Amino acid sequence: MRTIDEHLREQLLAPEYHTGVRLSPDGQSVAVIRTTARGPEIVLDDRLLAAEHDQTVTDLRWAADGSALYYRRALRGTEKWQLVRLEPGGAAEVVPAAGPVAEFWTAGDRVAFAAGGVLHVSAPGREPDQVSADRYHRWLVDRELRPRGGIRLQPDGGLHLVVDGAVRLALGPDDSTTFAVVGFAADGRTVYLLSAHDAPTRRLLALECATGRQHTVFAHPDLDVEGYPIGGPGVWCDPRTGEPDICQTVGQRPQLHGLGRPTPVFAVGPDEAMLLLDRSTDDSTWLTVRVRSDGPIRYELVAPDTGATRPLLVNRPGLAGRRLPRLDDLHVTAGDGVCLHGYAMRPLDTTGPLPTVVIVHGGPAGRDYFRFHALAQYVAALGFQSLHVNYRGSRGFGTAFRRAGDGEWGGRMQQDLYDAIADGARQGLVDPDRVALLGASYGGYAALLAACTRPDLVRCAVAFSPPCDLAALVGDTPAYWRPLAATLHRHILGDHPADADWLRGRSPRHLLSPDAAPMLIAHGARDPRVPVAQAEDFVAAADRAAAPVTYLRLDGEGHHVTTTQSRRVLFRRIEEFLEVHLVHDHRTAAPAPAIAVHP
Template identity: 35%
Template sequence: MTAHPLIPRSVLFGNPDRMSPALSPCGRFLAYLAPDARGVLNVHAGPWEGREFRPVTADAGRGVRAFAWSGDGRVLLYAQDRDGDENTRLYAADPAGAAPARDLTPYDGVQARIVAIDPRCPDRVLIGLNLRDRARHDAYRLDPATGKLDLAARDEGFTRWVADDRMRVRGAVRAADDGSAVLLVRADEDAPWRELHRVGAEDAPALRPFGFTTGGRHLLLLSSLGSDTARLLRVDTVTGDSEVLYEDPRYDVEGVGTHPVTGRAQFVLVRRERNDIEVLDPSLAADFEALRAAARGDVTVLGRDRADRHWLVQHNTDDGPAGYRVLRRETGRTVFLFSHLPALDAHGLARVEPFSFRARDGLRVHGYLTFPPAGSVPPAPSGTGHRRLPAVLCVHGGPWTRDLWGFRSEAQWLANRGYLCIQVNFRGSTGYGKRFTNAGDREWGGRMQDDLQDAVRHTVALGHTDPGRVAVYGGSYGGYAALVGAAFTPDDYRCAVAVAAPSSLITFIESVPATWGPMAAMLRRRVGSPETERDFLWSRSPLSAADRIRIPLLIGQGARDPRVRSEESERLVAALRRNGVPHEYLLFPDEGHGFVRPRNRLAFYAAVERFLAQHLGGRYEET
């Protein structure tokens, strides 16, 4: 059998060709991220029909990672920190590239956040700034043309702001230390706050106000109150009456598409095994039929112009690059723009298969399997189906998020190197209703870890996985899970890879950044309190069982990470060194929580690839 060619790491983990496109409010222009001549990601912009794009930002460091058009389309806004310290400043770039970017928030040690951009109020942007108190982000209206700031609301322990179509802050969510939360509204910025929607701790994670309809009387709201799953509600802010616009009995509503002028809900996103769009407004049925016919894959509407004549959409598949198109609604035809990584077209990619299993306590758990394409591993004996493969258990971060179907560089990389990639949406993951998410409370290193073990054992029982050649791999929470596997159940894994991984839950929770604000109380409730449960947290900390680690470890860390500080990794590395455990420690001095610079990403993945090949026997790119 001819060996399946190796996909170069530079293709999978270098810069994309183009990514994150955004349509201007007038519908004539497009902006996207792409590497400049130096290989640094910067914003490019131009008329999408003429395809005359040029770089309009000139960042020379970590690159621009996200941006947005202002409501009037006159500037492009982006936030940038320094080497991952998360003290972001907000910049305004000229879409024509005729002038250098302007720093709109020139404050040292302050974090700027974009809260709302709305074409219904085109000359203002709502931002959050922790100028007054590093733990509180007050809301300001910003004029991007002049940089003038106008205080819109003071942070009184709020976790979310909601602006109406006039960019007035008229909604806010306040969280309590007991985990409950309340949605507050007011008639105007001079009026007092009053309660509109209160939820207990079990429903607070799903509470998400989406926005006001035009005129400001009704508020679109995601809430699981009275249901296991998050439903889309329309709430009358005067009477408090609510109407359920959409619900699914098993999965949360996770996104809402609204009309650009009226603000009314027209479709919702429900992430089941794949990303499903459910149309609420019958007038859009033909549009989505046209989009589904235009290309295979799951459809995501990325933006609409103010006249609602053009939609920017993405088609996402599992075995190819994401493709971007513009839908002309008048004709029902789409115009292909580009894919995010055309170089992938030259390589055969793997399919991603949803799977599920019963955990040891009976809970149904879902995930995804990515098998190596034919030629990436030696053939199985005749008639035996899938060969028992070396496997990498890839644990997502968060943990309050989930893995999704579609193209993922890491899954394709692992499959191409000959490994079965196992992704598990363990309890605590989101999208499957509140009972499933809340089942992860106080289960870091407990039943959340059991779900990961049970997933591997399920694939072993199916004949897919070689139980003697399994690695556990992850970043952030996933890195913590990798360390837990190495420390508490080392017999289950041949080796482990952990990035930005807390080794002590005590010091991790005690050192959360001030900018997290109410998140600190949430961690204490859902994970444990260092003040009252120190022994419990220590028992769930990999550092407490460092002497039991005997499998090889590769640890990656950003020196400027404000979330999981380098001391977390260094204390564990010191223990490994004392105990003579084989390990590699990669410390990147110019990175934060995750590796952004291409040279650092490529160095990290090259080291991981060698490490996995050494211990699991997969393929390795020599260059």
């Protein structure tokens, strides 16, 4: 196994240095979240404005008039969000809110925000005013911050969209997960929506508020309109009119589509993609990002009329100029003939079959993207190939493909991963005797299930924050998921009744045996989505069943592992684990400790 040089190791384990990049309304300044070893910092044009160490920071945005920045913060891992107003001079205040802030909007120097299902509007130096007695799961707010309605979840997992007091759209559980509100036109008469209701793909709709009439603004025949992890929902509106003028789909690469205007064209290389992130109020300056799979992503300012470009910054400056492997496109024919798409990364300068780590994305209605994948780079630096499969149920590839995952936790979705391994072996890329699964959340569930049920195929499994017991998840949904419990149950069960025996038959917790492949589980003690008690119950059950398990509890983390310190501990353990179980014969290896606690 290849040894990673320490500089590369540190750069891959560190979080992205620059994230959340935002262009000021006048196009003259750029704000960014800079992540240091101590934690996040808010920086404006290279000037430190605020240090938010031991916090998670998200949703950095400008006030519409450029007078301040707003962002949400929460004690790392807790997801109990506060709203912070930060002036360019550095003065900061927490906007008073009775509960976690779920969403917010700006107009002028004011901000509207939803906390505890209630909508408030605040201006600098004033206590927030409650502007509506209604309660919604998600609010509908126009460009003047007027409450116009919202989304009400239904007991069956569907939703009602209420606009100006009338239900204008009723969606069942099959369609609610693809629904999103883009925003209002400047005159407030039209609201733009994303939905796959009664359509083969997720499309952009315009809904007339007064009548409820709707029409399709844009639809792709095969792909959904969707965003990208560092961007918005995949629709951009003219900042002067609020009318959508650019949409995005994501197949193997993101693609922009002009609506009533020429499709934006950027000069891109063969192994990169260009994304649009932000636009100035007069639309004379665009913030774009150039994405690569073999190096840092690069933020640039572009003048759309002339094409003139000014480089800004990169997300991982410590890796600039370094030769690294790339993601190659992966196409797999599943056992039942369905075509699956994804990516593969091989270590530099390698040929022939390789030990392989299947990195399973979460969601499960997430997906893998063409991007710089630090975890895949780390795996490649260890000498392993990685596969990234958009198994059925993944988003972006149309309604039928997404719905094909309902009820297939542990079923067809799992088999898609196994089929990708078999296809890679047939192509001479995968060493079928040296395969591991690794994933977080749903991906962790899939990894553990493979270890428990297919030790003939999988040598070992690594799981971050995995749900381990579907019967418990359906029968006693954690508080975090209860507002969306019906939707979650639909994903897990499909049309199958909630039969405990059937659920246990697809749950790693109830499939443990001494024959299971070795498992490494890491879990954040602050995780609100999958409580850490579930992981510890799994570890205790594995001990009783004499199943080989190593457990790493990360006391300062939540559902995601975010700090450099925790990542160093975790990935050192992964490196040792894969060395023992994927390179050497795991049957002769000394047993690992059952529990390790990282304070």
